[in-house]
Amino acid sequence: MLRLYDSRFSGNSWKVRILLNQLRRPFERITLDLDAGETKTDSFIELNRFARIPVLQLSDKRTIVESAAILLYLAEGTEYLSEDPYLRSQIVGWMFFEQGDLQRSIALARVYQIKGMADEMSQQIERLHTDGYAGLEPLERWLHRNEWLVGDSYTVADLAVFAYVSLAHEGGYRMERFRSINRWLGGVRSQPGWLGFFERSPYQYG
Ligand SMILES: N[C@@H](CCC(=O)N[C@@H](CS)C(=O)NCC(=O)O)C(=O)O
Numbered sequence: 458m459l460r461l462y463d464s465r466f467s468g469n470s471w472k473v474r475i476l477l478n479q480l481r482r483p484f485e486r487i488t489l490d491l492d493a494g495e496t497k498t499d500s501f502i503e504l505n506r507f508a509r510i511p512v513l514q515l516s517d518k519r520t521i522v523e524s525a526a527i528l529l530y531l532a533e534g535t536e537y538l539s540e541d542p543y544l545r546s547q548i549v550g551w552m553f554f555e556q557g558d559l560q561r562s563i564a565l566a567r568v569y570q571i572k573g574m575a576d577e578m579s580q581q582i583e584r585l586h587t588d589g590y591a592g593l594e595p596l597e598r599w600l601h602r603n604e605w606l607v608g609d610s611y612t613v614a615d616l617a618v619f620a621y622v623s624l625a626h627e628g629g630y631r632m633e634r635f636r637s638i639n640r641w642l643g644g645v646r647s648q649p650g651w652l653g654f655f656e657r658s659p660y661q662y663g
Contacts, residue, residue: 458662459484462504462512464491466571468564468620469524470511471654475616476531478658479650485663525552525617532613539608547607551614554592555621562589563621566628575629582629589625593635596622600637604644611648619645624654 461477461484463470477484489495489510496508505512505522513521513530521527529549532538539545566585569578596618599606606614623642626632632639645651652658 458516460487460514461485462487462489462501462510462514464489464510467491467510468567468624469560471652472524472616472620473511473513473527473531474658474661475620475650475652476528476537476613478652478660479537479648480531480535481650481660482531483660483662484658486661487663525549525556528552528613528617537611537613537616539612544608548612548614551606552617555618558592559589559596559618560621562586562592563625563628563630566630567621567624568628570628585628586630589628589630593622593625593630593638597635597638600641604641611645615641615645 459477459482461470461473463474463486465488474486489501491510495501496505496510502508504514504520507522509522511522511524511527513527515521521530529538529552538548562585566582566589569575569582575582605611606618619642622638623645
């Protein structure tokens with residue numbers, strides 16, 4: 458069976474749980490405590506050289522690290538990933554954009570808020586917001602003209618970008634003005650098999 462190394466508050470792992478649920482793939486979930494340093498042990502670094510979750514372990518014990526790589530692996534041969542080279546390049550392009558231009562600015566601001574550090578980190582949060590909004594603007598422009606990120610249906614690109622954008626308000630981002638993004642977030646949430654952040658997949662063991 459597939460095994461997912463995860464944590465309670467990880468948006469990157471949430472992406473993987475949603476896709477596993479959409480694909481009805483049974484998986485064992487191992488929830489690590491990041492604050493206790495459980496990703497920094499030698500045995501975990503054997504699984505992920507970058508010492509972080511998510512990690513997907515296959516039944517033959519090989520591992521896949523980086524949420525985008527995991528999503529692409531799982532989506533292969535399904536309706537969520539086109540076989541057309543041009544469309545695939547567009548999907549991967551959005552996934553790079555998410556990692557490079559959105560994920561960190563949203564995730565870090567969210568961590569500071571969740572950990573009650575918003576006051577002491579206010580200058581850092583301001584800088585993160587400047588960067589995050591700079592990523593949200595082109596996303597809004599794209600979604601003003603397009604229903605989905607690539608082609609005419611939901612793909613792993615939408616899922617990859619969705620997770621942190623949908624959590625941005627938890628990092629203090631003001632999302633009301635992003636009308637097209639909000640419409641699209643609703644479209645992703647209404648996909649069959651979509652799973653809420655704290656919702657348990659019926660395909661989850663452990
Ligand atoms: N680019 C990576 C980022 C993964 C990442 O940032 N993971 C965080 C949790 S969401 C983590 O494990 N941090 C390690 C730690 O805090 O100990 C991905 O998309 O998988």
